[in-house]
Amino acid sequence: MSQHTVTCKNCENQFTGHFCNNCGQKANLHRIDLKHLLHEFFHATTHLDKGLLYTAKKMLLEPGKTIRDYLNGKRVRHSNPFLMLLIIGGLCSLTYYNLELKLVSSYKITELDGGLHVIDSKFFAILYILYSLFFSICDYIIFHYKGYNFTEYFTMNVFIATEVLLGLLILVPLWLIGGHYDLNRYLRFIVGLGFIGYLIFVRYHFFEVKNDKKAGTRLIIEAFVLILFFFTFSWKTIADFFQ
DSSP states (O other), X not given: OOOOEEEOTTTOOEEESSBOTTTOOBSOXXXXXXXXXXXXXXXXXXXXXXXXXXXXXXXXXXXXXXHHHHHTTOOTTSOOHHHHHHHHHHHHHHHHHXXXXXXXXXXXXXXXXXXXXXXXXXXXXXXXXXXXXHHHHHHHHHTGGGOOOHHHHHHHHHHHHHHHHHHHHHTHHHHHHHHHTTOHHHHHHHHHHHHHHHHHHHHHHHTTGGGOHHHHHHHHHHHHHHHHHHHHHOHXXXXXXXX
């Protein structure tokens, strides 16, 4: 059965089939309208074979293996972690800032002069990129013998950051309920500990600590650094918890 010859709208190459054999663009392209835009967004974030939900599920159930596979080249079923961080970070900023939900401080945004507390609620993507850079430096120094480069550690931490941001979006109803009953100072403390716990959990599986005693010792060192980090940047949350 003969196929219809198509002229590629991107490179003007003539070909048959569903994809251009020169540049790879799809043969069947629709005009961009609202329906098309919604379809593309839904497909990108919910497609079970390639998208945010697939990656989120794998990062919850087997994070170490997921990151190792991605670094080793198994990437076709995952969305780009950096793009996911920007999208989810933007959604968190839109939600937390407009609802005046706080993670680090118990003060409302309108009472703040600036600094980390505003960044914490308005610029999630920037903040978590900075977190990822700091954690990557720690990983590179402490686990340098594992053979991963700094960029690979940064990619790992971006995966982790995206998963954490997804968790924060899911927690929004809990923050709203907790604010009504004045429970958010306790929730902030618990979420902070959960954040550190997840960082350690991922590293435990990524570095296969169960089979590497040297990695176990170094994970204890990094756990101490992560806990110190939490106490340094969340002192207001800790103080509120014990009031």
